[in-house]
Amino acid sequence: MGQHQASRIPPRLAIDAAMRRAIKLAASGPASGPNPQVGCVLLAPPPAGVEGGSPSSVPREVLAEGVHLGAGTAHAEIDALSRARAAGASLRGATAVVTLEPCRHTGRTGPCAPALAEAGIAEVIYALPDPDPRAGGGADLLRRRGLRVHAGVGAGQYRALLAPWLRIHTRERPFVTAKFATSLDGRVAAADGTSRWLTGAAARADAHRRRAEVDAIAVGTGTVLADDPALTARLPGGGLAADQPLRVVIGRRPVPEGARVRGPGGQLLHLPSRSAHKILKRIARAGVRHLLLDGGPGLITSFISAGLVDQLHVYIAPVLLGSGRPAIAGLDLTTLADAPRWHTTHMQPLDGDVLVIARAAQHIQPPTADPDNQEE
Helix, strand or coil: CCCCCCCCCCCEECHHHHHHHHHHHHHHCCCCCCCCCCEEEEECCCCCCCCCCCCCCCCEEEEEEEECCCCCCCCHHHHHHHHHHHCCCCCCCCEEEEEECCCCCCCCCCCHHHHHHHCCCCEEEEEECCCCCCCCCHHHHHHHCCCEEEECCCHHHHHHHCHHHHHHHHCCCCEEEEEEEEECCCEEECCCCCCCCCCCHHHHHHHHHHHCCCCEEEEEHHHHHHHCCCCCCECCCCCECCCCCEEEEECCCCCCCCCHHHCCCCCEEEECCCEHHHHHHHHHHCCCCEEEECCCHHHHHHHHHCCCCCEEEEEEECCCCCCCEECCCCCCCCCHHHCCCEEEEEEEEECCEEEEEEEECCCCCCCCCCCECCCC
8 A cells, every 4th residue: 555554454443443543544644745644444334223323333344445645646535445446345335434524626636525426435434624625525525425424533633643734724824843952951052052962862863754754944044054954854874864854044144155954955945034924924835834943942932922833842851951042042921821831742752862742722822913033
């Protein structure tokens, strides 16, 4: 099923388990690029007496699975249908469990909703509706064709996976992750400016793996001048990963001709604008749906202050610096009640260091003003 496909196909699954499986399949597809990550599991018809009772706890035979491997490749539903037919499976009366509402749009590939109906599928269960007006509406088409359609199964888990793609379609801006490495007392550099290496090799390798999953990585010109980063995603052996993010440098100072950011890796985009909102609009036009802010503290603080950071990746090293540059440059807060709140979604030990991933609290709304970024 392709290099991104998940592990061995289970022989039988109930509806809820099939959706979890479909979400796992979706996660095995490429995280970067313009298309959503989608997985599909085809189940045999339900046993007699439980028709129309979805979601059902009764396990059914898994006929086939499918996953979308990126723009221009078969959608997950079409992939699953093709595999089921190749295996000689009967699809009459079967159930399609798919993470995203089947599309009715013809782009590089044909629409999925009509294909499911024409294959004899009797029931479609999906987690989230498609927010793209060009592709949405597949559920209504299926109902008009006489299929049973159910939405919302596994919605929370799938929404977390699909957050970057959903952000660009619902807010018309990229999903923004801010990443930094810090000491236990919140410092990113010692008093003399030294910061390499605050975290260990395992944390750095994890950070590079996650770089390969985003569309763009951004730093301020101050970081370019001070640290000369390459802004590449590298393999454990030091070579460049196959997928390289767009390299974005933000600030009015020029990028030196000999800077490593001009070397091998992704394309370079220099944005002299100081407005976080305008920066996001500009890179959205470049096809970026997930932006990683990799420093420095001034750039990250300005995006947080503008209410434009959706997620934090914080690598914490078990060291105390006592003084030095703080991870966040200052949010102009005077009381704890005004502090932005984050929900921790993941914690991962990394050979002595710890990665904390946190999402912005839902009730926090970005300010209506368009504050300028402060160049580092």
